[in-house]
Amino acid sequence: MTPTPRRAAGSPRDRAAGLADLTWPEVPRDVLVLVPLGSTEQHGPHLPFDTDSVIAAAVAQRVAELLPAREEGGVLVAPALAYGASGEHAGFPGTVSIGDSALRIVVVEMVRSLGIWAGRIVFVNGHGGNVAALDDAVGQMRAEGHDVAWTGCDVPGGDPHAGRTETSVMLHLAPDRVRLDAAVAGDTRPLAVLLPELRARGVRGVAPSGVLGDPTGATAEEGLRTVRAMTAGALRRITTGVPDARGRLVVPEAPEVWETPETPEAPDTPQVWETSDASEAPSAPASAPAPAPTGRPEAERVAR
Numbered sequence: 001m002t003p004t005p006r007r008a009a010g011s012p013r014d015r016a017a018g019l020a021d022l023t024w025p026e027v028p029r030d031v032l033v034l035v036p037l038g039s040t041e042q043h044g045p046h047l048p049f050d051t052d053s054v055i056a057a058a059v060a061q062r063v064a065e066l067l068p069a070r071e072e073g074g075v076l077v078a079p080a081l082a083y084g085a086s087g088e089h090a091g092f093p094g095t096v097s098i099g100d101s102a103l104r105i106v107v108v109e110m111v112r113s114l115g116i117w118a119g120r121i122v123f124v125n126g127h128g129g130n131v132a133a134l135d136d137a138v139g140q141m142r143a144e145g146h147d148v149a150w151t152g153c154d155v156p157g158g159d160p161h162a163g164r165t166e167t168s169v170m171l172h173l174a175p176d177r178v179r180l181d182a183a184v185a186g187d188t189r190p191l192a193v194l195l196p197e198l199r200a201r202g203v204r205g206v207a208p209s210g211v212l213g214d215p216t217g218a219t220a221e222e223g224l225r226t227v228r229a230m231t232a233g234a235l236r237r238i239t240t241g242v243p244d245a246r247g248r249l250v251v252p253e254a255p256e257v258w259e260t261p262e263t264p265e266a267p268d269t270p271q272v273w274e275t276s277d278a279s280e281a282p283s284a285p286a287s288a289p290a291p292a293p294t295g296r297p298e299a300e301r302v303a304r
């Protein structure tokens with residue numbers, strides 16, 4: 001019998017398939033695979049270590065469900081990569097960073113392996129500290145002829161780390177895992193201002209709580225709007241974007257639009273971008289410009 005691709009648990013019309021749920025005969029040929037990239041790093045006294053992984057997986061899942069290709073069973077969401085480059089958070093117990101070099105190799109090997117059977121590969125990145133390795137690895141893989149690209153999960157006005165943005169999103173996605181009574185305001189200076197200090201002293205040297213931003217006012221409702229905006233942006237880049245030399249998906253000849261008909265509740269207040277996808281948000285200070293390699297490698301990257 002010809003195997004029929006099926007989608008993950010839940011309504012087949014509502015859920016795009018998760019790779020982990022399938023068996024090999026169910027994997028469609030030339031399928032688009034979305035690979036969420038996260039981290040295991042401190043997120044202040046109130047958010048769990050896997051916050052970035054949870055967000056990246058949620059955005060990838062929602063994008064998959066909205067992609068036209070889903071109707072042909074042509075989209076899979078791979079398990080999230082739970083480790084990333086988080087050296088800037090090394091001052092906090094619990095953080096586990098694999099660093100830029102290892103992450104670059106992991107991404108390269110994932111693409112080579114996925115490329116044997118997948119049609120197109122898009123990494124959905126939830127952690128800005130992964131950007132330098134992603135740029136290197138995806139750029140190299142594109143040069144080798146692989147159909148691979150990456151995009152971020154960025155939102156307008158997002159604060160850098162464990163602040164209102166991520167707290168709201170987690171209140172929406174995983175409310176039972178948020179210790180809201182432990183939340184404290186961190187350093188709220190713009191990331192562009194903080195960067196030199198962060199590079200020199202790491203996050204702990206700048207913000208002892210581990211928070212860059214202020215979780216005050218975070219709500220699940222705001223988190224829902226934020227997830228919709230993240231999803232709309234990623235969806236647009238994946239459907240209409242073109243990879244640049246580093247494999248970042250960029251929407252050509254149009255300003256980034258973060259609200260679509262699918263996201264009627266997206267934030268309507270124009271705000272400054274802080275994003276891990278700086279190529280699409282030139283005004284944002286964000287984490288993107290990867291510092292040149294120096295003697296103190298991983299401690300230099302800052303991001304969600």
Ligand SMILES: [Zn+2]
Pocket residue numbers: 043051052126127161162166303304
């Ligand atoms: Zn984060």
